[in-house]
Amino acid sequence: MTDLLAARGLGIAFGGVVALRDFELSVAEGDLLGLIGPNGAGKTTAFNLLSGVLAGGAGSIRFAGQDISRASPERRARLGMTRTFQNIRLFEELTVLQNVMAGAHARHGAGLFDALFGGPRLRRSEAAIRERAEAVLARTGLGDLARQRADALSYGDRRRVEIARALASEPRLLLLDEPAAGMNEREKADLSTLITRLNADDGLTIVLVEHNVRMVAGLCRRLLVLHKGERLAEGPTEEVLRDPDVVAVYLGRRRQPAAVAASAPC
Ligand SMILES: Nc1ncnc2c1ncn2[C@@H]1O[C@H](COP(=O)(O)OP(=O)(O)OP(=O)(O)O)[C@@H](O)[C@H]1O
Ligand SMILES: [Mg+2]
Incomplete structure (x- = not known):
């Protein structure tokens, strides 16, 4: 099966700071992928490049069978790629x-x-x-x-x-950038239910950026972890959360393999 979204070699630097380097992402139709990583890891930058909000980065992006590497954000939206913003933007x-x-x-x-x-x-x-x-x-x-x-x-x-x-906008792919930020526990639980339904019942493909590792782990079968603009780990959720490098980044030190989700900040 061909991927709905395939990004290859995405990267961008701001001044001397490399925000994202050689970012690769494959998302099949129906996936619910978690994109996690500490503050400043490059998660929002990845969304900005994927959605076309940021132009001028390296790499190529295919979406729904088309090369959209240079497409405007509006064209990407019309093709069915939609995102939310970490900083809410309402009228x-x-x-x-x-x-x-x-x-x-x-x-x-x-x-x-x-x-x-x-x-x-x-x-x-x-x-x-x-x-x-x-x-x-x-x-x-x-x-x-x-x-x-x-x-x-x-x-x-x-x-x-x-x-x-x-x-x-009837998206085929929804990029959610920290949708639970600022929500109380009840609202987070409702949001998790909604995300599950959108994916499982409506067949919507979703990439979820979220700091609440417990929530992401509960929703996503697959995780991609970014750290300092680079990919640290990718794979099935349980494996990734036991990866010593991931544990070290989240807990600040190396430990016996442990479920990061059990102790990560919410
Ligand atoms: N427009 C910009 N100009 C300058 N630097 C930027 C810009 N956007 C991002 N950066 C830098 O790029 C790096 C990655 O930032 P990004 O916002 O993508 O991280 P993030 O993973 O989304 O972090 P957070 O979890 O805090 O939202 C950071 O060092 C950030 O300061
Ligand atoms: Mg961000």
Whole structure:
């Protein structure tokens, strides 16, 4: 089976700092892959290069059978690659529904102006986008918040709206950058359930960046660990979490093989 996403030799430096070096990633359709590593390891940089937010890096990227190495972020989104941001980026003065509709526009958009002032065909497309957004809100448990302004939401709800907005674009691949950051335990548990369902029930392919190793280990069968811009380990979750190099990076010293997840910070 060919991979949905295949990145080869990705790399970039900022000034003298190598943020990512020779990054390789293969993601098959239906995968739920965890991308972990300490602060500054290069996880967000990898997402920035994959999603095209950062241009000018080394390497090549194939997605859905096409070479997208030089494609714009918008083209990657239209092909079905969508991401969320570590620093939440919502339209603060718009409602939850409008934020999520904006996500649907990213894929199918006629443009908001056309949708509002265009002819009947465009108005129909706007109706379809609203329908899609409402379905996603129901799926993500945000239905009751549809008419709330984004800036009135709790932190955990804001993160969920970001995910809902990404889902509204009907992605084939979803890149989640620390979706549980700032969430309480209850919200984290709900998020884990949602991620599992999106992957197992809806067949969505997901790459998850998350500091909460216990959560990642519970969700992902395969992990890739970055450290100082380089790949430290990759493989089945249990093997990777017993890898002495991984244990050393997470616990700051070498120990008997142990499940990092049992003692890693949440
Ligand atoms: N735009 C930038 N300009 C300069 N340096 C950058 C930039 N983006 C990232 N870096 C540097 O590249 C390295 C990797 O950063 P990156 O944000 O990818 O790490 P990360 O694994 O996402 O960390 P965290 O877990 O803290 O989010 C760090 O040394 C960071 O300071
Ligand atoms: Mg990051």
